[in-house]
Amino acid sequence: MLPALAQFRVEVSGVGLTQLPIALVPFKGQDSSPQKISDIVQADLERSGQFRGVDASGQALDEASRPDLSLWRQRTADSLVVGSVTRLADGRFDVKFRLWDVVKGQDLGGQSYTVPQGDLRLASHRIADFVYEKLTGEKGIFSTRIAYVTKGGSRYSLWVADADGENAQAALASPEPIISPCWSSNGQQLAYVSFESRKPVVYVHNVASGQRRLLANFKGSNSAPAWAPDGGSLAVTLSRDGGSQLYTIPAGGGEPRRLTQSASIDTEPVYSADGGTIYFVSDRGGAPQIYKMSASGGNPTRVTFSGTYNISPSVSGDGRWLAYISRIGGAFKLQVMELASGNVASITDTTADESPSFAPNSKLIVYATRLQGREALMTTTLDGKIKARLAGQAGDIREPDWGPFQKQ
Incomplete structure (x- = not known):
């Protein structure tokens, strides 16, 4: 394989009629991770045209937290994604997340992935697929x-x-x-x-x-x-x-x-x-x-x-x-x-x-x-x-x- 020269950034333009407001809290530990997991997930979801991001700054939560959903209702989020990324002793990364339905006050589940550094983006895309499918009822395409x-x-x-x-x-x-x-x-x-x-x-x-x-x-x-x-x-x-x-x-x-x-x-x-x-x-x-x-x-x-x-x-x-x-x-x-x-x-x-x-x-x-x-x-x-x-x-x-x- 040749080194990857084609590095991309995503710029989204336009507004859909019915976009689901979603808050993605920066994943605990991602500042010391080579990939900003929550940013990748948010870019995926916004690019689909079905979601718009809600400001999630100033919050420290992970998949084990019990978030105060009334706070997120005030921020007009319909759903909330929280998680963490931890580097393991063998150099791999443990990525965990949880999805909350803010409106109904429900825990919609989550998953964890243990991946080498090179698969952190793939893990992020799989999180976006999980969220997309749970909230729209259709399969996500982010890990394609x-x-x-x-x-x-x-x-x-x-x-x-x-x-x-x-x-x-x-x-x-x-x-x-x-x-x-x-x-x-x-x-x-x-x-x-x-x-x-x-x-x-x-x-x-x-x-x-x-x-x-x-x-x-x-x-x-x-x-x-x-x-x-x-x-x-x-x-x-x-x-x-x-x-x-x-x-x-x-x-x-x-x-x-x-x-x-x-x-x-x-x-x-x-x-x-x-x-x-x-x-x-x-x-x-x-x-x-x-x-x-x-x-x-x-x-x-x-x-x-x-x-x-x-x-x-x-x-x-x-x-x-x-x-x-x-x-x-x-x-x-x-x-x-x-x-x-x-x-x-x-x-x-x-x-x-x-x-x-x-x-x-x-x-x-x-x-x-x-x-x-x-x-x-x-x-x-x-x-x-x-x-x-x-x-x-x-x-x-x-x-x-x-x-x-x-x-x-």
């Missing part, structure tokens, strides 16, 4: 990972980072472009396209071991890999038989099976979460639009009708939403469509958005864009009201892909 590509000078790097962009580890570095990273549904492998042999070739990379294997290196272009949810195969775009068409290929390699039969360019396949449908981009109507078809092939139907140029589809895990990029008057803007109604909302005020990818709980989207003249990763709520910048230091940032829930 994202992959993205940076270009610095003439060097391209593929990074795997925490969902807040921190703790980035380089999976691959190359003098030639790396594009289209795509997570497998078990979170153990990344497929991507590398130009290291001076043409686009698809690899599959084991994230833990760093080992990789060649998946598609056929005549012409091999691009746009997308994992089937069962992990047994990938959809890819190949030009081996002439124009760019969609194929599936077994995850272990082998002979591709052709899915589309058109004289057009068909590319950028993505699977629905149930594996039954493939969404893709085609110019069969004269300009790039998003279509869908059965994952086994067959006649596609058109999905996008507003605008003359729509690319980069991403489907939410709950099947309700399609995110994509639309060219509107020369600007490239992130759009979110409710699939049942066909209603489309434009949710950014930037003009160079690219590569949207849904969080595994379908509540946030990560995308790349340009802000103040430099490339940045952003997350946004589906209504566009809460955005957070994951501000990187390692050159141009592009092509994020949000990984699945992690097995605990």
